[in-house]
Amino acid sequence: AQKITQTQPGMFVQEKEAVTLDCTYDTSDQSYGLFWYKQPSSGEMIFLIYQGSYDEQNATEGRYSLNFQKARKSANLVISASQLGDSAMYFCAMREGMDSSYKLIFGSGTRLLVRP
């Protein structure tokens, strides 16, 4: 079974609008971490935001926020005020067990294209 599921292979958004990228996860661990990474066409993997399973507040980093719904096992990324430079591949990832190393499990990614 997929541990991380990203159901949107590709998405369009108009510049300056907000967009939500979906991510659901599957784990039996009580302690885990959820990450979002951005991968532009140049290939590097850029860390965006992190949510720990025990964090009660949704994580926010500038224009990025993570809509964490623990009961539904979802960790959607919300990008506000989209910019052309946001066009990239976005990966959701999970780290199971906070005592383990950063053996991240990635989803299949969502390609976001921002239209001018």
Added chain:
Amino acid sequence: AAGVIQSPRHLIKEKRETATLKCYPIPRHDTVYWYQQGPGQDPQFLISFYEKMQSDKGSIPDRFSAQQFSDYHSELNMSSLELGDSALYFCASSLGPNTGELFFGEGSRLTVL
């Protein structure tokens, strides 16, 4: 700020050849991870090292080996290369295996002809 440095950035090899990728973690980071991302695929964890010892192992082929040196840099050695080894290889580092963020390098793109 210094980031994770990977070299070479691009590498072209032929089948059955060997290749070595190098990773220099962020200063003071003692934990290094290797990931492989095939074309159109998500990154897959290969192996990790903490304080020069292997800390975790993923889907790393037996033809591959890796180590972490006393200065914390790491090398991924790949032998008997196959066409399917063509991928983007990421190194990432963290301060300890359990704390802090995971920072990725820009990747080394290996093409096997």
